[in-house]
Amino acid sequence: MLPIALERSIYGLITTPVLHLALEHGIFDRLLADGPLPSSSVAERIGADADTVERLLLVLAAFEVVRRDADGSFHVPVEIAPFVARDSASYVGGFVNHMVMDAPGRLERLAEYLTRGKEAADAARPAPYDEFYRDEQSTQDFMDAMWDLSYGVSQELAALAGLDGHRRLVDVGGANGPFAVAALRQSPELRAVVFDLAQVGPHLERTRVEHGLADRLSFVAGDFFHDDLPAGDLIAMGYVMSNWPDRECLELLRKAHAACVPGGRLLIMERLFDDGRDGPIATAVMNLEMQVETRGRHRTPAEYVELLTSAGFVDPEVRRSTRDKHLVIGCKPSG
Template identity: 30%
Template sequence: MTDADSAYLTDPANLIVDVIGGLSRFAALAVLADLGAADHLRDRGPLTPTELAVRCGADAPALGRVLRELASIGVVASAEGGRYALTPAGATLCTDGSMRAGVLMNAHPTFRYAMDHLPVTVRQGRSAFADHYGGMYESLRADAELARLFDAYMYSRAVPLIEAAASLYDYGGIGTLVDVGGGNGHYLRAILPRHPELRAVLFDVDHVITSARDAIAEAGLAERCECVAGDFFANVPSDGDAYLLGSVLHNWSDENCVRILQNVRKAMSPEGRVLILEYVLPDGDDPHVGKDIDMRMLALFTDAPERSRHEYAELLAQADLRIEDVVELSNDGSIIDARPR
C-alpha cells in the first residue's frame, strides 16, 4: 500500500465523498433504466456506445461516459473492441427486471422533490412533500404513470420478504390467517400454496378487494381464501387464529397503529396471534435497510416511521399485546409474533 493509498483510507472526509458519489452512480443507473438500454445490451450486446446510442436514441459520447461509470460499479463490463456487456446486476434493470421500477421511481421528479426537500421537512417537523403535493397517495391518484411505477416498485421490493415470510415462519397451529390490509393478496398467494392446511381471509378497502378477488382466483385459491372489504380503523374480521399485518404499520403514526392493533385484538381469540411483517430497526449504529427506508418515510409522510423492537413492543402493549418472538427473515426483514398479554 502506498502512502497515498494509506492517506485516502484514513481521511475521514472520504466517507462523505463516497456518499456524495452515490448521487452520480444513481444518476447513471437512472439513465440505463430510462433509455431501456439494459434490454438492448442483453438482447444484442456486447455493444459499443455508438451502437447502443443508435438503438436508444441517445448521444453516443454522453452515453459512453455513463457506461464508463456503470462499468466501475459492475453494472456493465468492458468487452473487446470498446464494447460493453451487461452483467447480472445490470440485467435487473431490464424491462422485466426486478430493479428497473425501483430506479425509475426513485428518480421520478415527484419522489425526488420529497428527498431534495428533506432539510425543510426536518426544520419544520412536517413533510415538505405533503405541503407541496398534498401527500403521497394524492400524488398517486393524480398521476397514473407514477402509480404504476410505485406499484411495481413496492412489489419488487416486497418479493424477497414475501418469499421469506412464506417459507421461514412456522404456521403450525393456525387454521385461519387473516391478512389485514393485504392489498391484492401478494402474501397469501405465496403462503397458502406452501401450507395446504391453511385457510385465509384477505381484508382491505372495497376498491382493492374488487381487483384482489381476481388475483386470488387466478392463483387457484378462491376456495381457501375469502375476500372481505372493510376499514381496519373501524373493525377487522373476527375469529381468525392469526392476523397478518404485512408492511402496514410503517405507513401510519403511532396513534393510528394503536387503533389498528386494538381492533385486531378485539377480533382475535385469547389464543390468537398477530404477525407483524416489517423492517425492525436495530438499536445500535449498524447499517440497516430499514434506516434508509425511514428517511424516505420521513420525507414522504413525516409521522410514519420505521420502528425498533422496543418501539413495536410499546405499541403492542397499548393494544394489550406482547412480543412472543421475532423471526429474522431475508433482506433485514422480520416477523414479530405477538400474543395477548
C-alpha cells in the same frame, strides 16, 4: 480525491436516475440476454443514442452495478442479476421507479420541515394515501412499487413465519397481494383476505386472476382507522407500522388483536434499525423517506416488541430474512 463515502453521497444523486434509465430502456435486459456486449451493441439493440448509452454504462460500472471487461464489453455481475432481471421475483424496477418519480419532489419538503416542523408544513397537504392514489397512473405505480419491494422477500418471510396449521390470513394493508400470494403458494390449506383501501381492490383482483387463486384470495375494502378488521388466525401487516406514529400503530395493533382468533399470530413485516440505530443504510434512508412520504418511521426490534406487547400480544419473536424486510411475531394466547 474526496473520501469514498462523501463521493458516493454526492454522486448518488446521479446514479439512481441512471439506474432507472437503464432499467426502463432495457439496457439490463440486453446485457442479461446477450452480454457481455460493448456499449455500441447495447445501443443498437435498444435503438438508443450510442454516446449516451456508453456514458450511462460507465457510471454504472464506476458504481460496480455493471462490470467492464478488458475488451471494453459490459456485463451484469451475478450478484446484481436477480435484482435487475425483469421477470425475477427480486426485481427492483418498480421500487426504483417509485423513488425516482416521487422522492425528489417530496425531499424538497425537508427544508420546510427543518424550519417549520413537519406538522405545520404538512397541514395544507393531502393525506399520504390521497396523494399516492390521486389518479389511476399513480395508484398503478404505487402498486407496482409495493409488488417489487415485497414479493421476492415475502417468499422468504412466509417460510420464516411457518404457516402450517394456519387457515385464514388477513393481510392488513396488503396492497396488490405480494405477501398474500407468497403465503398462499407455500401453504395449500391457507385462504387469504387482503384488507385495504377501496382504490386497491381492482389491483388485488388482477393479482387473484393472474395467479389463478380463485376463491383462495379475496378483498375487503375498508379504512383500518374506522372499520373493524376481518377475523383470522394470522394477521399480517407489512410496511404498515412504518407509515404511522406510535399512537396510531398501537390503535391498529389493538384492532389486530381483536381480529386475531385465540391461539393465532400477528406478523409485523418491516425494515429494522440496528439496536443502536446506526444502520443499516437502507433503513436509515427509508426512515427519512417515511417522514416525507408518510407520518411514520422505522423502528428497532425492541420498539416493535414494546408496541405489540402493549396491544396484548405475547411471546414476541424477531426472525430475520436475508433481505431488508424482517418479521416481528406476536401470539394471542389460546384463552
